[in-house]
Amino acid sequence: MALRIGVIGTGMIGTDHIRRITQVLSGAEIAAVTDANLDLAKQVAQDLPDTEVFGDGHDLIGSGQVDAVLVTSWGPTHEEFVLAAIASGKPVFCEKPLATTAEACRRIIAAEVSAGCRFVQVGFMRRYDAAYRQLKAVIDSGVIGAPLMYYSAHRNPDVPSTYTSEMAVVDTAVHDFDVARWLLGEELGAIRVLPAKQNSLGGGLKDPLLMVVETESGVLVNVETSVNIRYGYDIRGEVVGESGAVALADRNQVDLRHAGLRSGGVPADWRERFAVAFDTEFQEWIDTIASGSEPVGPSSWDGYAATVVCDAGVRSLATSERVPIVLGDKPALYRN
Ligand SMILES: NC(=O)c1ccc[n+]([C@@H]2O[C@H](COP(=O)([O-])OP(=O)(O)OC[C@H]3O[C@@H](n4cnc5c(N)ncnc54)[C@H](O)[C@@H]3O)[C@@H](O)[C@H]2O)c1
Numbered sequence: 319m320a321l322r323i324g325v326i327g328t329g330m331i332g333t334d335h336i337r338r339i340t341q342v343l344s345g346a347e348i349a350a351v352t353d354a355n356l357d358l359a360k361q362v363a364q365d366l367p368d369t370e371v372f373g374d375g376h377d378l379i380g381s382g383q384v385d386a387v388l389v390t391s392w393g394p395t396h397e398e399f400v401l402a403a404i405a406s407g408k409p410v411f412c413e414k415p416l417a418t419t420a421e422a423c424r425r426i427i428a429a430e431v432s433a434g435c436r437f438v439q440v441g442f443m444r445r446y447d448a449a450y451r452q453l454k455a456v457i458d459s460g461v462i463g464a465p466l467m468y469y470s471a472h473r474n475p476d477v478p479s480t481y482t483s484e485m486a487v488v489d490t491a492v493h494d495f496d497v498a499r500w501l502l503g504e505e506l507g508a509i510r511v512l513p514a515k516q517n518s519l520g521g522g523l524k525d526p527l528l529m530v531v532e533t534e535s536g537v538l539v540n541v542e543t544s545v546n547i548r549y550g551y552d553i554r555g556e557v558v559g560e561s562g563a564v565a566l567a568d569r570n571q572v573d574l575r576h577a578g579l580r581s582g583g584v585p586a587d588w589r590e591r592f593a594v595a596f597d598t599e600f601q602e603w604i605d606t607i608a609s610g611s612e613p614v615g616p617s618s619w620d621g622y623a624a625t626v627v628c629d630a631g632v633r634s635l636a637t638s639e640r641v642p643i644v645l646g647d648k649p650a651l652y653r654n
């Protein structure tokens with residue numbers, strides 16, 4: 319039987335995930351949807367067979383028609399829905415961020431720890447991207463020696479007018495923080511955020527930013543966020559080791575040579591760049607949950623760790639001072 323998923327939040331990424339679950343992937347169906355804008359939820363449900371529209375996320379989670387929950391509403395609402403799903407004993411996939419404060423993430427961790435098992439997976443899709451997986455495989459093979467530095471460039475062509483300078487840390491660089499922890503296999507220990515000369519196309523935003531992050535063992539992680547770069551959505555990464563270096567390669571299928579120039583494309587946005595990674599992320603989640611297993615992807619601890627780094631980054635953005643990152647003890651549930 320197909321896994322019956324209930325979706326809370328049918329905005330941009332919610333509808334994209336509904337599309338992939340219903341049109342690209344196998345083993346799941348959208349049994350229920352809700353949105354604070356109920357007309358939007360009804361409109362989305364119209365195009366789906368047998369999908370019920372619920373008045374709010376709590377009714378959807380409590381419904382017998384839903385086996386698993388997908389949270390794609392705004393960040394500040396994530397905590398209440400994730401906690402409700404855990405209380406109902408239902409697996410929950412939560413788009414990033416897990417929650418917007420470290421305290422809220424700790425409450426989610428406490429709920430899982432007291433239940434004694436994992437219910438939550440956080441939407442850090444880069445871990446499912448083939449190029450990032452290859453990068454990690456090379457690092458883990460030891461061929462470049464111990465990693466010493468990691469350069470991570472995260473460039474958006476533009477951002478909405480509601481985007482603030484702090485969002486470059488909490489909304490954008492959060493992916494770079496998570497992927498750095500995952501690639502290097504250790505926690506981040508301190509962060510310093512330095513605004514560069516301001517991009518005049520950025521409407522007053524502190525943009526671009528350079529974030530210098532130290533891991534607990536002293537690897538330096540340099541994160542660049544540029545959110546008004548105009549030329550495309552460009553994600554770059556290179557790890558420098560003791561005896562070699564490995565970088566994400568350019569992604570073009572063809573290499574165009576024309577009129578004295580050599581060129582290739584740059585993705586338009588995150589949907590294009592990570593489309594296959596999102597597909598892989600959800601197919602693996604569906605298969606795991608449908609088999610009755612606990613989720614094995616990014617955990618509540620990973621969501622918490624990323625949020626703590628973001629908090630420290632926002633503090634550093636205000637002063638450009640180095641801010642320590644303090645996580646506390648990792649519960650046994652997340653040590654594997
Ligand atoms: N992994 C990624 O790369 C990625 C990309 C984009 C967005 N996201 C994350 O996904 C989430 C949604 O982003 P989006 O771009 O789709 O935003 P969006 O504004 O397009 O959609 C969010 C939807 O949630 C609804 N909503 C808000 N509060 C609600 C509530 N209490 N109950 C039910 N619905 C509610 C809104 O009405 C809206 O339709 C955010 O947390 C964002 O950070 C992740």
Ligand SMILES: O[C@H]1[C@H](O)[C@@H](O)[C@H](O)[C@@H](O)[C@H]1O
Binds near residue numbers: 489490
């Ligand atoms: O929510 C989006 C998303 O997380 C993208 O992956 C990131 O590149 C954008 O900067 C952010 O606004």
